[in-house]
Amino acid sequence: MSLTSPAERPPTATGPAGDVGGPARVGTRRAGPTRRRQGPLWLMTPGGALLLVVVVVPFVLALWMSVTDLDQYTLRQWAGAPFLGLGNYVEAFTSGPLLHSVWLSVAFSVLTTVLTLPLGIAAAFAAHDRFRGRGLVRSVFLIPYVLPTFVVGTVWRIALGPDGAVNTVLGSVGIDGGNWLIGGRTFWTLVLVDTWAAWPFVYLLCLAGLQSIGREVHEAVAVDGASWWQKTVHIVLPSLRGPLLLAVIIATLHHLNNFTLPFVLFGSPAPDEVNVLPIAIYSTSFQTFRFGLAAAMSVASLVLVLIPLLFYLRAVRLDTGLEKGAQA
Amino acid sequence: MSARKLVAVAGALTVAVSLAACGGGSSGGGGGGHAGQTLQVYLSRQASYPNEQQQWMQHVKDEFTKKTGASVEFETYSSATEEQQKIQTSVVSGQGPDIYEIGTTFTPTAYSSGAFLKLGDEQWNAVGGRDRFVPSTLAMSGPDEADQIAVPFSSLPFVLVYNTQMFTAAGIGGPPSTWDELVADAKKLTHGDTFGLAMDYKDPFSPWKYVWMFAQQYGNPLVQGTTARIDDPTVARAYDAYFGFLTEDRIVNPDAANWASADATANFASGKSAMFAMTSASVIPTLAKSPVANSYAFAPMPTVPPGESALPAGGVPATTIVSGQNLVVASYSTQQDLALQYVELVTSEAEQQHFSEVFGVLPTNAAAADAIASGKAQYAPVLEAGKQAKPTPFTGAWSEIQLGLTNITVQSLAGLSAGSVPPDQVQRQLADLQKTAQAAVDKAAAAR
Numbered sequence: 001m002s003l004t005s006p007a008e009r010p011p012t013a014t015g016p017a018g019d020v021g022g023p024a025r026v027g028t029r030r031a032g033p034t035r036r037r038q039g040p041l042w043l044m045t046p047g048g049a050l051l052l053v054v055v056v057v058p059f060v061l062a063l064w065m066s067v068t069d070l071d072q073y074t075l076r077q078w079a080g081a082p083f084l085g086l087g088n089y090v091e092a093f094t095s096g097p098l099l100h101s102v103w104l105s106v107a108f109s110v111l112t113t114v115l116t117l118p119l120g121i122a123a124a125f126a127a128h129d130r131f132r133g134r135g136l137v138r139s140v141f142l143i144p145y146v147l148p149t150f151v152v153g154t155v156w157r158i159a160l161g162p163d164g165a166v167n168t169v170l171g172s173v174g175i176d177g178g179n180w181l182i183g184g185r186t187f188w189t190l191v192l193v194d195t196w197a198a199w200p201f202v203y204l205l206c207l208a209g210l211q212s213i214g215r216e217v218h219e220a221v222a223v224d225g226a227s228w229w230q231k232t233v234h235i236v237l238p239s240l241r242g243p244l245l246l247a248v249i250i251a252t253l254h255h256l257n258n259f260t261l262p263f264v265l266f267g268s269p270a271p272d273e274v275n276v277l278p279i280a281i282y283s284t285s286f287q288t289f290r291f292g293l294a295a296a297m298s299v300a301s302l303v304l305v306l307i308p309l310l311f312y313l314r315a316v317r318l319d320t321g322l323e324k325g326a327q328a
Numbered sequence: 329m330s331a332r333k334l335v336a337v338a339g340a341l342t343v344a345v346s347l348a349a350c351g352g353g354s355s356g357g358g359g360g361g362h363a364g365q366t367l368q369v370y371l372s373r374q375a376s377y378p379n380e381q382q383q384w385m386q387h388v389k390d391e392f393t394k395k396t397g398a399s400v401e402f403e404t405y406s407s408a409t410e411e412q413q414k415i416q417t418s419v420v421s422g423q424g425p426d427i428y429e430i431g432t433t434f435t436p437t438a439y440s441s442g443a444f445l446k447l448g449d450e451q452w453n454a455v456g457g458r459d460r461f462v463p464s465t466l467a468m469s470g471p472d473e474a475d476q477i478a479v480p481f482s483s484l485p486f487v488l489v490y491n492t493q494m495f496t497a498a499g500i501g502g503p504p505s506t507w508d509e510l511v512a513d514a515k516k517l518t519h520g521d522t523f524g525l526a527m528d529y530k531d532p533f534s535p536w537k538y539v540w541m542f543a544q545q546y547g548n549p550l551v552q553g554t555t556a557r558i559d560d561p562t563v564a565r566a567y568d569a570y571f572g573f574l575t576e577d578r579i580v581n582p583d584a585a586n587w588a589s590a591d592a593t594a595n596f597a598s599g600k601s602a603m604f605a606m607t608s609a610s611v612i613p614t615l616a617k618s619p620v621a622n623s624y625a626f627a628p629m630p631t632v633p634p635g636e637s638a639l640p641a642g643g644v645p646a647t648t649i650v651s652g653q654n655l656v657v658a659s660y661s662t663q664q665d666l667a668l669q670y671v672e673l674v675t676s677e678a679e680q681q682h683f684s685e686v687f688g689v690l691p692t693n694a695a696a697a698d699a700i701a702s703g704k705a706q707y708a709p710v711l712e713a714g715k716q717a718k719p720t721p722f723t724g725a726w727s728e729i730q731l732g733l734t735n736i737t738v739q740s741l742a743g744l745s746a747g748s749v750p751p752d753q754v755q756r757q758l759a760d761l762q763k764t765a766q767a768a769v770d771k772a773a774a775a776r
Contacts, residue, residue, distance in 0.1 A: 072724055073775035076419050076443050095763075162586045182530065182585060183742020267532055269735035271742075286412060288728045288768075289437065 065295035072289040081292065088296035098297050100272070101280040102304060108191060108276055109255035113248055115195045120202025120247070121240075125232075127203075128210045138207075145200035153264025156193045157181065160265075181266060187273040190262055194255060201254075202247045209243035210236070242315075249312040256305055277301050361397030362666050369670065370414060370425035372653065373404040376613060380686050387682075388674065396669050408434070418658065419443040426661040427670060429653045432468040433720055433730065435478050438656060439470060440724030440775060444477040445657040445664055446470075454668040455479055455675060465692040467719035468650045478654035479671050480692035482683065484608045485714035486537065486629070486648035489615075493623035494602040503627035507542075507569065507634040510603070514579035517602035524579040526601035528592040529737060529744055534606050535570070536733035537649060541606075542566035544718060545633035547642030550729065551721035554773045556765035558729070559758055564751070567758075569634035571740060571749045585745035596620070605629055608651070609710050612688055626706065628713040646718035652689065690714055724775065725768035732761040 066088055068074075068081040092098040127138050144152065159165040160180035167177030180189045213236065221231045259278035262270060268287060270279045281301070285294035374381040381404075389400045403425065405411040411430070418424025419441055430438055438444055445451065447469070452458050458466060461480050470476030488510075490503055498517050504510040514524020528534045543550055546562035557563070574580040581601070584592065593611050596604040597618035606629070615624055631645035632638060639645055655674070657667040673679060680696035683689070690711060691697045701711045720726060736757045743749040 071771070072437050072440050072727075073442075073771070075416060075441055078420055162583050179586065179742065179745050182738075182745060269731060269738050272739055283731070286409060287731050 062295050062298060065292055066299045068292050070292040084292065088293045089300065091293060092297045092300060096293070096297065097275055097280045098300060101275055101277045102301065104275065105256055105277040109252045111191050112194045112198060112255045113252045115191065116199040116202050116251060117248065119199040121206050123203040124206035124210055128207060141203055142200050144197045149197065149260040150264055152193065152197045153261050157265050160189060182271060184273055186266060186271045190265065190274050193265065194258060194261055198251060198255065201251055205243045205247040206240060209240040213239050245315050249308050249315065252308050253305060363397035365398040365663060365666060367398055367400050367427065367663060367666050367670055368403065368425040369400055369427045370403050370405065371429035373406045374687055375406065377687055384683065384686055392670060392673055395673060396666060398666055400670065422660040424658065426658055426663060426667045428656050428658065429481060430656055432650050432652055432654055433726065435468050435654055436722045436724055436726045439477050440772060443659055445659050447476045451668060455671045460675065460694065461692050462694050462697050462715060464650060464715055464717045465652065468654065468722065471722040478656050479675060481653045481655045481675060483652040483690040483692050483714050484610060485651055485690065485710055485717055486606050486608055487626045487710050487713045488603060488605045488629045489596065489607050489611065489624055489626050490603045491599065491620055491623055492625050504630050506632035506637065507630045510630055511577050511579060514603060515577065518579050521600065523581045523601050524603060525573055526592040526596045526604040527573060527580045527584040528587050528589040529585050530741060531588040532734065534589055535737035536730045537606055538570045539563065539566045539733050540649065540720060541646055542569055542633050544644045544646035545631065545639065547640055549721060551723055551725065551769055554769055556762060556769045558765050559762035563758055564755060567736065567754050571744055574744055575748050582745060585741045609688055609690065609707065626709045628709055628716065644718060645716065648713050648717045650717045650719045652692065723769060724772035725765060728768040729765045732764060736761065
């Protein structure tokens with residue numbers, strides 16, 4: 001990875017083409033930094049405007065909604081919905097399903113990430129070295145990841161039904177499969193199905209990491225006579241730390257955000273065991289039409305998402321910091 | 329999570345606001361008629377009859393142009409979520425279809441938004457008068473006769489379907505008239521892997537209807553004036569009976585804890601259940617292709633609640649809710665007169681009869697209903713049930729109550745499957761729901 005930050009790159013772009021030597025050139029260089037830094041700023045306008053419309057405006061609207069009593073009665077004159085202050089937040093924390101859902105969502109996300117990690121790493125190790133049919137294996141590994149979540153949910157819902165494929169297979173070896181889609185076991189159903197669908201993401205990032213380890217490193221290790229195990233533990237895994245950290249953070253966020261899978265598997269109202277945040281907010285917003293309350297729940301859960309997000313941002317900044325350090 | 333949903337809603341709001349600014353809608357209307365105008369109609373997709381629906385749309389377009397000179401554009405939705413998001417966006421922006429087809433149980437929510445045209449005498453006359461309709465279907469038009477927004481378009485009453493061959497074999501004369509009789513019959517019909525009654529405990533819509541029905545029969549309308557009566561003992565008793573079919577009476581296949589309506593229909597169609605309650609004429613296409621094609625009949629569900637030999641004092645002989653689709657005209661529409669002419673057309677006797685024959689639902693037009701009943705004996709009991717249909721409480725709080733009642737069943741499915749639902753669990757949930765429901769009813773009362 002050799003990223004050059006844009007600010008450092010463009011002397012040729014801003015400087016006159018074919019400018020050769022002499023004091024003039026030095027002058028350009030000196031005046032450059034300020035001019036160059038301001039020059040391309042306007043290029044951010046389209047992106048900035050998009051960000052404003054897609055992120056900032058809706059977020060401000062959501063914040064505003066969360067302090068009003070916006071519901072079916074006030075929707076038509078939504079700008080005049082009564083102001084509630086923190087009323088929605090108080091209701092969400094005291095009488096709503098929010099705390100239970102937060103706990104469920106966190107447990108589900110962390111568990112799923114923890115389960116996908118070894119699967120993804122093992123698959124990446126298996127598919128890294130050259131062998132006959134590697135291309136096919138790599139493609140097959142990606143199938144769960146490229147299937148739309150809706151399809152994954154539907155297929156598993158059918159397979160996990162009382163007379164579905166899973167129970168038929170279990171039955172053939174004398175195990176009574178029982179209920180997967182109702183009752184206490186639903187949480188584990190959700191974890192397992194999402195693990196099935198999500199491990200290739202870890203695999204992808206891990207494989208990319210493996211490929212970025214240079215051939216010369218492998219050769220050096222071979223010359224030193226290290227065993228496969230020594231090589232894995234001391235050379236390969238440490239250099240995978242970056243990609244894996246990213247994978248963990250992004251995957252956790254993704255699981256927290258997953259609405260489609262629990263919705264397709266269990267519907268709404270969902271069993272209490274899988275009433276994760278996205279489902280709870282959906283139900284409040286679109287089944288009981290308490291838009292204000294749902295917005296408050298969303299904002300509150302945003303704080304939750306911010307925690308792994310901050311880690312993510314720190315991890316990303318660490319990366320650029322290293323780049324700068326290397327160039328300085 | 330939330331964020332994406334939220335962004336979607338907020339985004340919809342933003343887009344809606346900006347669209348509203350450039351709004352307008354097609355006014356015009358050249359000449360004597362409405363030539364050049366286009367009416368937008370938003371209606372549910374008939375998933376089982378895609379080609380028929382296309383033909384029907386073309387037919388209505390032609391008829392409407394012949395009648396008014398204006399044209400019609402149809403847009404369809406395939407889920408309640410899709411429908412509601414469209415309505416919400418349109419309500420916020422004041423722009424969208426002129427006419428919506430909405431379900432009867434969603435009508436109170438739509439009414440409470442104030443976004444639809446109120447129908448006074450003038451408007452009713454424009455669509456052919458109130459007298460044109462089967463009286464019971466008007467019950468979900470509004471909270472009272474002075475405040476109505478919805479015109480009944482199609483009717484789909486809930487009934488009992490039973491296997492005539494199995495009834496004859498067991499020596500049972502006809503459909504039961506009390507729920508205890510139904511249980512007794514079902515016990516006679518249960519042997520081996522064949523059960524007396526198919527149930528759809530895991531259906532997203534069906535469970536609350538049973539609870540509403542039994543509660544009504546016990547004398548509790550669930551919402552009385554501005555009081556929610558969910559914690560009334562009759563509701564707990566309703567759940568008791570509802571779950572008891574499986575856990576106590578053992579007349580239901582234990583797998584039914586995992587069944588939605590389609591699964592229960594399939595089970596009945598395979599001849600593994602002798603009866604299936606809370607179903608409708610919409611199962612006819614499925615049954616017609618099944619082994620029981622020539623051995624089933626419909627009947628209204630019993631009107632005497634479980635554990636009683638006669639309707640208790642104050643009890644209402646309710647079996648089916650007023651079920652089906654209504655038409656509402658958006659209050660932002662700039663061509664409401666034209667919209668009412670469309671409503672007049674599709675609720676006329678000829679069009680209602682045609683629609684009913686194509687899609688298997690029942691007409692709301694009284695004359696068309698009579699014509700259908702005299703043509704097909706099979707439909708007579710369904711029509712009879714429809715005439716006796718009772719409305720659900722017309723309050724903006726109903727969505728919340730309906731969801732809460734269904735939720736109690738959802739949380740009880742595991743217990744059901746294991747063979748017993750702890751009564752204290754239901755009691756606790758009912759107490760919680762009472763609080764939520766009362767708050768929602770208060771809110772609805774304050775908003776009126």
